[in-house]
Amino acid sequence: MRIFLGQGISIFTYLVIIIALLLYVIWGWPNEEAWLSLLETTYAQIPFGVWIVFVLAFISFGFSLNTLQKVRSQEKKIETSLRPLLAETFEPSKKKYTQTKRMQATVTQLEQLILTQRKTLQRITNEKAETQDRIIQERLVQERQRLARELHDSVSQQLFAASMLLSTMVEIEEAKNGEVPKTLMQTEKIVQQAQLEMRALLLHLRPAALHNKTLKEGLEELLQELQEKVFFTIRYRLEEVSLSKGAEDHLFRIAQETLSNTLRHAKATEVDILFVERDNLAIFRVQDNGVGFEVGEGKNGSYGIQSVRERAVEIGATCKVVSVPSQGTIVEVKLPIEKPVAQPINLEKITTAERSE
Known part of the structure; x- marks a missing residue:
């Protein structure tokens, strides 16, 4: 009601101001001749001015009432449309609950799918990295083999030829003069040492893969090949x-590294290699009678x-x-061997079988 009266009075005031402004425009400033005619002129014994006020009041409060009715009508429509939503919000139906459960199941399936896709991508990435590493390793092995072949066919053969020539020259000088010049002996030793260095390098460049051979077979082949090329006993x-x-x-x-170090640094005349199994240990040992070294020296921490x-x-x-200096060096590697665990005997099955018999 307050809204109705307040809105009606406001509209009535605005209309009165508008009519007054119109009369001012038509008649000018209020005077007795024009403005008093509104009170003197009557219709049905009521002054014309009163009729104007009554009409304005009727229009104002009629418009206010119409507006209020429209607002109430809109409020009812809104309330009618919101009532089902409010009912679903505070009183969820069984259908609503079923839809929620289905949505949760779908979300769970999507999470599992994303997790599976992530694992697949990780596996593909790991396989790609492993494949690249394998390709790089294969290329490295091929390059090592190529270098070994070139060194063996060129530098190694030339060193061997130089060594043979120097040996012949030493024998000739010894036969003629009974002694060999020191420079010639030093040159022969240098060439022999260069041969040992080259053989050690070729041994180091040899592929580490056994190619479907056992370790014993690979070591035998390696040592037999080495025996033909060195000056000491193996x-x-x-x-x-x-x-x-x-x-x-x-x-x-490890065998290649150890023998390579022996060739280059030991100056040995005898080398013993052992590879056996004792007390569930695989034992690999290389022993030489070379110059040796102090364990605390830098050689002990050398690259090899x-x-x-x-x-x-x-x-x-x-x-x-x-x-031990002047006595030799021993390098020993011990590897524990994992034996297969025997399956325990099921006494219950045996007892059941005996009873059934």
Whole structure:
């Protein structure tokens, strides 16, 4: 009601102001001749001015009432349209609950699908990285083999020829004069040392893969080939030991590193190689009677020995280096062998079988 009266009075005031302004425009400033005629002129014994006020009041409050009715009508429509939504909000129906459960199940399936796709992408990425690493390793092996072939066919052959010529010259000088010049002897030693360095390098460049051979077979082939090219005695004792492919490859590379160090630094006349199995341990040992070195010196931490130790750690083995100056060096690697665990006997099954018999 207050809204109705307030709105009606406001509209009536605006209309009165508008009519007054119109009369001012027509008649000018209020005067007795024009403005008093509104009170003197009557219709049905009521002054014309009163009729104007009555009409304006009727229009104002009629418009206010009409507006109020429209607002109430819109409020009812809104309330009618919102009532079902409010009912669903505060009193969820069984259908609403079923739709929620279906939506949750769909979200769960999407999460599982995303997780599966993520794992697949990770697996593909890992496989791609492994493939690239394998390709790089294969290329490295091919390059090592190429370098080994070129060095063997060129530099190694030339050093061998130079060594043979120097040996012949030494024999001739010794036959003529009874002694050999020191410079000639030093040159022969330098060439022989260069041959040892070259053979050590070729040994280091040799592929570490055994190519479907056991470690014993690979070591035998390596040592037989080495015996034909060195000036010292090689003795070896090798046994068949059951090891994993990775362990055999690492031990073969350790053998290459150790023999390469012996060729370059030991100046030995005898080398003994041992590969046996004792007390569930695979034991690989290289022993020489060379110049040796102090264990506390820098040679003990040289690249070759350090590489051997790192490879031993990678396969869970222990590496021991013992060296005495002027007496020789021993490099020993021990690797625990994992034996297959025997399956326990099921006594219940045996008892049941005996009873059934």
